[in-house]
Amino acid sequence: xxxxxxxxxxxxxxxxxxxxxxxxxxxxxxxxxxxxxxxxxxxxxxxxxxxxxxxxxxxxxxxxxxxxxxxxxxxxxxxxxxxxxxxxxxxxxxxxxxxxxxxxxxxxxxxxxxxxxxxxxxxxxxxxxxxxxxxxxxxxxxxxxxxxxxxxxxxxxxxxxxxxxxxxxxxxxxxxxxxxxxxxxxxxxxxxxxxxxxxxxxxxxxxxxxxxxxxxxxxxxxxxxxxxxxxxxxxxxxxxxxxxxxxxxxxxxxxxxxxxxxxxxxxxxxxxxxxxxxxxxxxxxxxxxxxxxxxxxxxxxxxxxxxxxxxxxxxxxxxxxxxxxxxxxxxxxxxxxxxxxxxxxxxxxxxxxxxxxxxxxxxxxxxxxxxxxxxxxxxxxxxxxxxxxxxxxxxxxxxxxx
Amino acid sequence: xxxxxxxxxxxxxxxxxxxxxxxxxxxxxxxxxxxxxxxxxxxxxxxxxxxxxxxxxxxxxxxxxxxxxxxxxxxxxxxxxxxxxxxxxxxxxxxxxxxxxxxxxxxxxxxxxxxxxxxxxxxxxxxxxxxxxxxxxxxxxxxxxxxxxxxxxxxxxxxxxxxxxxxxxxxxxxxxxxxxxxxxxxxxxxxxxxxxxxxxxxxxxxxxxxxxxxxxxxxxxxxxxxxxxxxxxxxxxxxxxxxxxxxxxxxxxxxxxxxxxxxxxxxxxxxxxxxxxxxxxxxxxxxxxxxxxxxxxxxxxxxxxxxxxxxxxxxxxxxxxxxxxxxxxxxxxxxxxxxxxxxxxxxxxxxxxxxxxxxxxxxxxxxxxxxxxxxxxxxxxxxxxxxxxxxxxxxxxxxxxxxxxxxxxxxxxxx
Numbered sequence: 082x083x084x085x086x087x088x089x090x091x092x093x094x095x096x097x098x099x100x101x102x103x104x105x106x107x108x109x110x111x112x113x114x115x116x117x118x119x120x121x122x123x124x125x126x127x128x129x130x131x132x133x134x135x136x137x138x139x140x141x142x143x144x145x146x147x148x149x150x151x152x153x154x155x156x157x158x159x160x161x162x163x164x165x166x167x168x169x170x171x172x173x174x175x176x177x178x179x180x181x182x183x184x185x186x187x188x189x190x191x192x193x194x195x196x197x198x199x200x201x202x203x204x205x206x207x208x209x210x211x212x213x214x215x216x217x218x219x220x221x222x223x224x225x226x227x228x229x230x231x232x233x234x235x236x237x238x239x240x241x242x243x244x245x246x247x248x249x250x251x252x253x254x255x256x257x258x259x260x261x262x263x264x265x266x267x268x269x270x271x272x273x274x275x276x277x278x279x280x281x282x283x284x285x286x287x288x289x290x291x292x293x294x295x296x297x298x299x300x301x302x303x304x305x306x307x308x309x310x311x312x313x314x315x316x317x318x319x320x321x322x323x324x325x326x327x328x329x330x331x332x333x334x335x336x337x338x339x340x341x342x343x344x345x346x347x348x349x350x351x352x353x354x355x356x357x358x359x360x361x362x363x364x365x366x367x368x369x370x371x372x373x374x375x376x377x378x379x380x381x382x383x384x385x386x387x388x389x390x391x392x393x394x395x396x397x398x399x400x401x402x403x404x405x406x407x408x409x410x411x412x413x414x415x416x417x418x419x420x421x422x423x424x425x426x427x428x429x430x431x432x433x434x435x436x437x438x439x440x441x442x443x444x445x446x447x448x449x450x451x452x453x454x455x456x457x458x459x460x461x462x463x464x465x466x467x468x469x470x471x472x473x474x475x476x477x478x479x480x481x482x483x
Numbered sequence: 484x485x486x487x488x489x490x491x492x493x494x495x496x497x498x499x500x501x502x503x504x505x506x507x508x509x510x511x512x513x514x515x516x517x518x519x520x521x522x523x524x525x526x527x528x529x530x531x532x533x534x535x536x537x538x539x540x541x542x543x544x545x546x547x548x549x550x551x552x553x554x555x556x557x558x559x560x561x562x563x564x565x566x567x568x569x570x571x572x573x574x575x576x577x578x579x580x581x582x583x584x585x586x587x588x589x590x591x592x593x594x595x596x597x598x599x600x601x602x603x604x605x606x607x608x609x610x611x612x613x614x615x616x617x618x619x620x621x622x623x624x625x626x627x628x629x630x631x632x633x634x635x636x637x638x639x640x641x642x643x644x645x646x647x648x649x650x651x652x653x654x655x656x657x658x659x660x661x662x663x664x665x666x667x668x669x670x671x672x673x674x675x676x677x678x679x680x681x682x683x684x685x686x687x688x689x690x691x692x693x694x695x696x697x698x699x700x701x702x703x704x705x706x707x708x709x710x711x712x713x714x715x716x717x718x719x720x721x722x723x724x725x726x727x728x729x730x731x732x733x734x735x736x737x738x739x740x741x742x743x744x745x746x747x748x749x750x751x752x753x754x755x756x757x758x759x760x761x762x763x764x765x766x767x768x769x770x771x772x773x774x775x776x777x778x779x780x781x782x783x784x785x786x787x788x789x790x791x792x793x794x795x796x797x798x799x800x801x802x803x804x805x806x807x808x809x810x811x812x813x814x815x816x817x818x819x820x821x822x823x824x825x826x827x828x829x830x831x832x833x834x835x836x837x838x839x840x841x842x843x844x845x846x847x848x849x850x851x852x853x854x855x856x857x858x859x860x861x862x863x864x865x866x867x868x869x870x871x872x873x874x875x876x877x878x879x880x881x882x883x884x885x886x887x888x889x890x891x892x893x894x895x896x897x898x
Contacts, residue, residue, distance in 0.1 A: 259770065266767045273760045280753035287749055290742045298735040301728055448773045455777050459784070 091120045092199055092214065094192035097184050098137075113184055114139050115191055119214050136217035140165070143191060145224060146213050150204060151346075152229045155353045156436035157204060158443045160197035161342030163190025163335070168271075186335060193339070203439070246358045250433060256440065257351035260344045267341040271334060278327050289320030312479035319472040326465050333461065336454040340447060347443065350436055357432055361425045368418040375411040378404055572596045573668045573683065575661035578653045579610075588612050589648065591657055593664070595683045601675060607684050613638070615688055616660055622678040623667070632673070633666040634812035635659070636805070655805050662809070726821050733814040740807045743799060750796050754789060761785035 096116040103109060118135040143162055151159050167183050195214070198204045209227065212220050295313030299306040577592040595607040616635055623632045636659035667673045681691050761782045768778030 262770050263767075266763060266770060270760075270763045270767065273756060273763055277753070277756045277760050280749065280756050284746060284749045284753055287742060287746050290745075291739070294735055294738045294742060298732075298739075301731045301735075448771075451774055452777060455774075455781060459781070462784075 089122055090199070090214075091118075091122055092192070092195050093118050094188050094195065095135075097188045100139075112139050112141075113187075115188060117195070117214060134215060136215075138213070140187075140191075142213070142221070143194065145221065146210065147194075148233070149209055149224050149227065149229050150198070150207065151349065152233045153207070153209075153227070154203060156350060156432050157201070157439050158343065158346045158350055159204070160194055160201070161339060161346055162194055163187050164338060164342070168338075186331065190335065190339070202442075246355055247362055249358060250354065252437070253351050253354045253433075257348055257355075260348040260351065263344040264341060264348070267337055267344065271337060271341070274330075274334060278330060282323055282327060285320050285323035287320075288316050292317035292320065308479045312476045315472050315476040315479065319469070322468055322472070326461075326468075329461050330458075333454060333458045336450070340451065343443075343447065347440070350440070354432060354436060357425075357429050361422070361429055364418065364422050364425055368415065368422055371411055371415050371418060375408055375415060378408050378411070570598045571668050571674060573664045575657055575664055578657050580648060587648075589653055591660060593683060601680055602684065604684075609683065609686065609688075611682070611688070613656070613660075615682065616663065618688075618692060619678060619682045620663075623673060623676060626676060626678065627673060632816060633663050634809055634816055635663055636809070637812075651801060655801060659805060659809060726818070729814045729818050729821070733811050736807055736811050736814070740804065740811070743804055743807070747796050747799055750792060754792050754796070757785060757789050757792070761789065 094115050095118050098114050098116070099111060100114045101109060101111050114137045116135055116137055118133050120133045121131045140162075147159060147162055150157075163186070167180075198210060204210060209220075209224055212223055216223075292313040292315075295309045295316065299309035299313065302309060572595070574594045575591050576594070578589050579592075580587065580589055590610040590612045593607075593609050593611050595602070597605060617638065620632060620635055636656050667676075667679055673679065682688065685691050764778045764782035764785065768775040768782065771778060
């Protein structure tokens with residue numbers, strides 16, 4: 082990653098702010114704006130602190146950027162954005178987009194997105210991306226001028242449409258299958274985890290009632306009083322500790338969510354390949370039929386039934402001149418078609434090659450990231466247990482002094 | 484009329500008060516009845532869990548046979564009073580199911596080892612069923628109305644359809660019955676009770692029971708108190724305090740019971756979710772190549788957590804909750820004793836009044852009155868003694884209990 086932008090520049094999404102303004106339909110709305118700060122790293126090594134450049138962007142602009150990147154680099158697994166709406170919440174978390182915790186987690190997610198793009202060997206070199214970071218005004222127009230929306234294949238949006246591809250690349254089929262399974266398993270995991278968090282919260286909080294009762298009870302006791310009182314205090318501590326524990330766990334959930342969305346991006350690449358392959362096969366099919374038509378006209382044999390053949394039989398044969406003209410047109414088309422097919426094939430092979438390279442890169446990144454996420458989750462669990470041991474050991478001591 | 488220990492020559496109430504308690508620490512205080520002490524102030528925590536009673540300041544009537552003071556004399560003749568001089572050991576174990584034509588029931592083996600003269604043999608082993616324990620308790624209440632009798636585990640199972648013959652239920656009950664007998668054994672007065680002796684030794688308890696019914700009329704006097712009609716003038720402060728304490732105590736215990744049950748319920752619901760959570764990691768592991776090992780690892784760990792949590796909940800249910808309930812029952816029976824005491828005092832006061840009004844020389848009434856006075860004092864003393872003992876025991880019990888709970892939680896987390 083020699084040319085990686087991330088190495089040359091520090092990028093942070095440092096703040097979030099509520100704004101009101103008018104949207105595209107001229108309706109007043111409230112939205113959150115995020116402050117992107119960048120600072121060149123190179124000049125720092127010279128002993129000077131480079132100036133920090135900053136600009137504000139809102140979520141919809143991030144979305145625009147990502148759409149542009151997806152269309153412009155169809156063979157790349159484009160990093161996903163954090164979720165638009167809060168999903169997989171457990172009861173204490175708010176599902177409100179304006180909730181400060183949600184905004185905070187989104188801020189972190191957006192920063193992560195930018196860092197991912199900046200560390201991608203291909204994406205980081207994109208001019209539009211650079212402008213996103215550096216140029217506040219006129220960026221939207223710049224993006225639209227690229228005309229990427231025209232390139233966007235509307236067929237991709239129809240996620241469930243199947244294209245009967247006769248010769249799919251087996252690797253892509255497997256990969257698509259994998260990404261589907263991954264999506265399904267991670268969302269199941271996140272759902273259950275949310276329920277687990279909910280229940281665990283309940284268990285801890287009820288222990289807080291012990292604190293109250295022990296305190297009340299200690300009031301009527303003489304020798305047992307002190308022990309009960311301090312034990313009660315520990316119960317309160319225990320009950321309160323769950324809030325921090327679960328907040329930390331949210332971070333783990335976010336890491337999983339990123340890969341949930343990454344799975345979607347992976348799937349998108351597979352779909353694009355499918356489409357390409359489909360177009361290729363269609364083109365090849367078209368070419369074959371044209372060649373056939375040509376042959377028939379040239380030799381005068383009708384091998385297959387065609388409406389034209391029937392009508393000409395009924396309404397009289399064509400003149401040789403007409404036939405010649407037709408053949409010529411067809412020959413031109415065939416030539417065009419063959420060229421198109423060649424270039425499509427080339428395109429296809431290029432796509433497969435570069436896509437596969439990026440997929441390998443992605444796989445490595447995924448394995449690395451997820452391993453780390455699992456490790457930190459385990460560490461979290463251990464620390465939670467250690468805290469539990471601590472609290473109950475303290476309580477035990479209080480009891481032993483009764 | 485009640486069974487009694489052999490009355491020993493007593494040097495009189497005064498000297499008792501002056502005699503230092505064998506186990507008293509230098510910081511022990513003597514309190515008069517006018518103050519409102521907490522009942523367990525006087526006693527130090529004895530190492531051997533053996534408690535002695537000391538009537539604190541209340542004049543003790545030596546003519547009353549069921550007084551613990553006479554026993555105290557006897558105990559003071561010993562040099563040391565700790566575990567080694569304990570002369571009565573009782574255990575309840577080996578539950579067995581009996582199937583008869585009419586019914587099916589469980590008996591428990593009751594083993595006794597003793598060096599006491601009241602027992603003919605040094606060792607006994609008999610089989611008893613719950614009914615027998617219930618009978619014993621009733622007899623004790625009848626014959627020692629001024630004492631606090633330990634509670635029995637509940638007769639009927641309240642919650643849902645619990646199998647009377649399930650291992651857990653039988654074991655929980657066995658432990659409670661064992662505790663019941665041990666408490667009686669530890670009691671300096673109750674352990675010498677005639678019925679207790681018979682319970683421990685008789686081959687055929689039923690024969691004795693039938694015999695006992697005939698004697699009931701003779702015992703009647705000590706059992707029956709005239710209810711109603713006697714209004715209590717003033718309850719001595721310390722008993723009022725005990726009463727209040729018991730009320731609050733059972734309230735708090737009830738709350739703790741509910742909390743503990745709620746926690747167990749929440750833990751079980753948590754367990755349900757955990758059980759679904761673990762396998763998802765496994766499924767994911769199946770999808771992956773490099774990550775499959777760590778994912779399987781996570782799945783296995785979650786499985787371990789599930790098992791540990793299950794154990795925790797089970798232990799709480801089996802060990803913690805029953806003891807709580809036992810103490811609530813205890814508090815209930817104590818309140819009953821207090822009520823009786825009030826009754827006796829009321830009767831005594833009424834009779835006193837009657838005498839004062841009539842200004843007649845009625846030899847009958849004074850003895851009656853004296854008897855009442857007797858009872859009241861007796862009550863007071865024994866009650867206090869028992870309270871102290873009970874408090875101490877309770878403290879020990881709870882200490883162990885809560886420590887056990889803490890321990891379990893620790894174990895859970897360590898897993």
